[in-house]
Amino acid sequence: MKHFKTLKSFFMTFAMVAMLISCGDDADAPAPAEVSHKDIITNITSNIIVKAYSDLAREAENLLEKTKKFKEAPSQESLDDAKDAWVATRKPWEQAEGFLIGPVDTGSIDPAIDSWPVNVVDMDGLLADLTKPTITEQIVNQQIFEAKGFHLIEYLLWGLDGNREADSFTTRELEYLVAASENLKNKTTKLKVAWVADGGNYQANFLTAGPASSGKYKSEKSALEDLVSALIVIADEVGNGKIEVPLNGDPDTTTPAGPEQEESRFSHNSKLDFADNLISIQNVYHGTYLNHDGKGIADIVKDKDAALHTKFTAEIIAAINAIEAINGTGTFTDALANARPSIEAAQTAVRTVQATLESKIKPLISGL
Missing domain, CATH: 1.20.1420.20 (M75 peptidase, HXXE motif)
Structure with a gap:
């Protein structure tokens, strides 16, 4: 019995020492490193968001050029070219609506370029306002959201029933079309510039995300x-x-x-x-x-x-x-x-x- 007690005491002492050593190891061990997702954030920012906004700005510039050509020489071909350019500009915008964060929101760019339904009353009011002898981009920029942007341009190009003919445009409507397209181009360029590194560099908020x-x-x-x-x-x-x-x-x-x-x-x-x-x-x-x-x-x-x-x-x-x-x-x-x-x-x-x-x-x- 005496021998048993001695062995028991030995094993108890050994177990306590082992626990202390184990606890000491845990205390000295570094905390597991936090998994970084920087590569994911960088890819989404640089290769999706900035790329989509760059494509949008480029297509909007092309839309402006096509509407100018239609204004200079109205024909069914030049009207169809302007319509195709509108559709091409629409695609990167709609594929950018999954990240309506940052300047597109805080700068009210989203409602300025994509509000609907079109306010035909305000559109007609500007068309009839001869105190403004020429409809310019600056004048369109002062219009309410529903009288500029994608859907105002869409309405002018296609008409209410979607089958507008090239010879149905008045001089004022052609001015409005080009001025609205220029305004869209300016807004989308502003959005792209707000994100890129050599502009407003909003992308840096994502690229540098972290405690520092x-x-x-x-x-x-x-x-x-x-x-x-x-x-x-x-x-x-x-x-x-x-x-x-x-x-x-x-x-x-x-x-x-x-x-x-x-x-x-x-x-x-x-x-x-x-x-x-x-x-x-x-x-x-x-x-x-x-x-x-x-x-x-x-x-x-x-x-x-x-x-x-x-x-x-x-x-x-x-x-x-x-x-x-x-x-x-x-x-x-x-x-x-x-x-x-x-x-x-x-x-x-x-x-x-x-x-x-x-x-x-x-x-x-x-x-x-």
Whole structure:
């Protein structure tokens, strides 16, 4: 018994010493390094956001040139060229709506270039105001949001019924068209310059995100959270604004349903607009833009929850496909009267994307 007690005491002493050594090792061990997502933030900033804004500014400059040529020599060919330029300018803008953060928001560039429905009363008022003998860019810039920007230009190019002829333009309408195009070019150039390194360098807020940053984001997580929040905003706008209001109206503003509330109804570009908005979500999530393929938020989600990544990837694709399938090859305008179930199916798919962003993706990023 005496021998047993001695062994017991020995093992107890040994165990205590081992615990102390172990605790000492833990205390001396460095804390695990925080995983950096700088490569993801850099790719989204430099290769998606800045690139999309650069493409937008370039296409808007081309649109101005095409409207000038149409004004100088009106013909069906020059009108079609101006229409094609409008559609080409629209694409990078709609694919940039997944990141309506920074100067596009604080500088009121978004409403200045993309407000709808068009205020035809104010447009007609300017056209009839002969105290302004020439309609210039400076005059258009002073107009309310709904009397300038993409949709005013769209209305002038296509007309109310989408079939305007080249010989139907008055001299004042041609002046307004060119001045509005110049204003759009100036706004989009301003947006690009606000982001690039040799301009306002807003991109630096993202590129330097972290504790040592003197910019907006004191952590990479806060920058990523803002990017995901912007994806939620555009998903909500498409599902509960761009689709919902023309489909069912808006009781909060007593806005009635109908094609008058459709975003790009004169050009029948609405379905493409909505699909490009979802592609903007897809781009930021996957780190892609046109032919570029880099790192995106998907790389974080895939590492943390592979099943969620697979699910969300499929949801985005399903939403894009459902939008493109609205009314088959027909227009969104016609679908409002004749193919409502196809619109409702697309809306459900977009709302599913929004729900996953809100309930799964955003909390995962916030938990980093």
